[in-house]
Amino acid sequence: MSTADINVLVNRSYRHGFVTDIEADTVPPGLDESVVRLISHKKREPQFLLDWRLRALRHWQSMREPHWAHLRYQPIDYDAISYYSAPKQAKDGPKSLADVDPKLLATYDKLGVPLHERARLAGVAVDAVFDSVSVATTFKERLATAGVIFCPFSEAVQKHPALLERYLGSVVPYTDNFYATLNSAVFTDGSFVYVPPGVRCPMELSTYFRINAANTGQFERTLIVADAGSYVSYLEGCTAPMRDENQLHAAVVELIALDDAQIKYSTVQNWYPGDEQGRGGIYNFVTKRGECRGRNARISWTQVETGSAITWKYPSCILRGENSIGEFYSVATTNHYQQADTGTKMIHIGANTRSTIVSKGISAGHGQNAYRGLVKILPSASGARNFTQCDSLLMGKHSGAHTFPYIEVRNPSATVEHEASTSRISEEQLFYCLQRGIGAEDAVNMIVSGFCRTVFKELPMEFAVEAQNLLAVSLEGAVG
């Protein structure tokens, strides 16, 4: 099979690109103080939160969009975006699944999100965010018995304001960066998790994000607090309809792990990537950061990024507590005209902190994939250790892989290791599989999965399969 033959392998299209026809409550495009006040008012927020939003807005108005990433895109018109869109419904929102608009539930059915009772079999508690509003949270009772709080952000604002006031913005301050600051001003919903001391969360928690309305930005905010000695595993999935215009997604995720606590945060990101000519797709500018605030705390980020036209995200760990551990496992795929600039920051503050970074970038078509990572060892971090492995796989002649590792070591007892490789799926490997009777498409999937194996094995079992399938779909027609 020649390169040309491989190139004609079928291009299956994005499978989640449908639009749900629901009447929506959308504010006019543009952003000023009145929009922020309106959002806060609609959410019946306490004064501290409104004040915080307004401080963020004022700060944002003094900031400029950053352009240091290895990305090219048309300028974003922030005045053309609507900052709030919610499906119209009974004033106080759904009390249970029975109150949720059946069209919404049908949407999640199509996406394969298990919102109904069958979800119990899967053992996954789901919080689904449709455009900007959380539509249902399953398994609340079982979680409540364990003392775990898992609810939409807007509900947490009403029920747990003290926790929010204490932790919101404590890892990603509202001044952090252009997109995080924008999010702080206008975020509309998201998920909140609190796991009390010593509790092992009895099930995987999951949020499913979906952008539906046109010309809206999605700005959700996730806050997860794992109190001393607790454990939680959290999965985030995302899709959007196919639209020719680009849509902005600027989320913030904050994780806080106290003494001996562990948070495992996994993402399967499948936002609409745009078409084969690079039209449309989601601009994904996301700030994710976790802080190991206590001793022996551990935060693991695992991400499988297959979607979005533009991906700009650096899930990071601040390793403040002694002996704390930060991990980042990433597979980022770019096909057609997708671009990704992604990586992590590991900030070692406490003594004997350890971090591991495994990044697998796959570029196909005209895809551009950059790994950007910072390993920073502060003077206080005696005995700190980092291991970084950064591998790139190229398919076709027009794709690109770029690596930007930044290493700052200010403690002589620290150990930092960095390994990097770039390879292609070779004709040899492909022919070997073909000669064993394995079709080209299966062979490519097999080779790519092998390349990603060290990351996939970090995902919860049921999602590892989904990630593998997603990767196969996003790379269809990609080999050369």
Place this chain on the structure above:
Amino acid sequence: MSTAADTAAPSPLLEIRDLRVKVGGQEVLRGISLAVRAGEMHAIMGPNGSGKSTLAHVLAGRPDYEIVSGSASFEGRDLFALAPEQRARAGLFLGFQYPVEIPGVNNAYLLKAAVNAARRERGLAELDAFEFLSVVRAKIKLMQIDESFLSRGVNEGFSGGEKKRNEILQMLVLEPKLALLDETDSGLDIDALKVVANGINSLRAAERAIVLVTHYQRMLDYVVPDYVHVLARGRIARSGDRTLALELERRGYDWISEQAAA
């Protein structure tokens, strides 16, 4: 050489007629004709660059080889009309001289996918993990391979000898109708050579043919061919029985190359 018209002999499993092949613009095979019947073992010998590996690869469907003229049929079907994976599923196996590493892909996973691809083609039910393992276990013993081998990446970090044993293991599990073994003996110490030869011999059967491509006679002490062909400058310069291999060992390849050039 006998033809398909002979009443006594069955029609050949593989029949190559006047095959000419270019690689990188250079004509490497310059008119090869060969018939291989079920039950036979052929050895194809020749000096480096004589075209013997090219022949094996072009039959398996390696890309970037240009077939200038001639034909090859496999069980009466036009081999060159089939994609490489179809040839494999139809029962053509190539044992590679340099098996490629596929990092992270489980050795057993690839082999199971290969077995099931062939079974689907024949309309048989796919083997589940348990059935597959029981098939593989017996063959592993024969090849003196440790079972941990199965869970390693395909050829990943294998020694030269391990790679060759793995090729033969795959062949034993896939049970092809026609096995083309490209320099399977190269780089093996004598113990490994015996194990590999043992594996090949165990697969000899009336319904199957094996073609060994080899530079040295050494292998043929353990795997005894019915026919020996010597390639020189892209042509079969001479055919005979295994005494031809012994003569080559004694006299080298030069005299045949000179004859071919003349």
